[in-house]
Amino acid sequence: MGRAGDPPGASAPWADLPEESLRARLLPGDGAIDLVAFLRALDAIGCRAPLGAEVFSEALSAQDPVTVGRRAGDALRKLIGAAAAGSESAPPSRNERPKV
Numbered sequence: 001m002g003r004a005g006d007p008p009g010a011s012a013p014w015a016d017l018p019e020e021s022l023r024a025r026l027l028p029g030d031g032a033i034d035l036v037a038f039l040r041a042l043d044a045i046g047c048r049a050p051l052g053a054e055v056f057s058e059a060l061s062a063q064d065p066v067t068v069g070r071r072a073g074d075a076l077r078k079l080i081g082a083a084a085a086g087s088e089s090a091p092p093s094r095n096e097r098p099k100v
Helices: 017-023 035-044 065-084
Strands: none
Touching: 035 065
């Protein structure tokens, strides 16, 4: 399954990448990586892999898991919608496998 959890924002080019990767990731679309362009590139080569949000974050782990799950799902749907904007594909419904 593909994961769409951004590494932290534009801090000094990931000063401590292992630490940030394991404990300080952001929700999809909140970091420095252009995930919209990445999803469009995957679509351009015909990739139909499932997507999921995987966020390793101490800050998010301290919050209510249902709320964090909803926020992660909303962020992923927003990202997929942005990638699909202007293309033939449409954003998925809640029960549909994402197709960019």
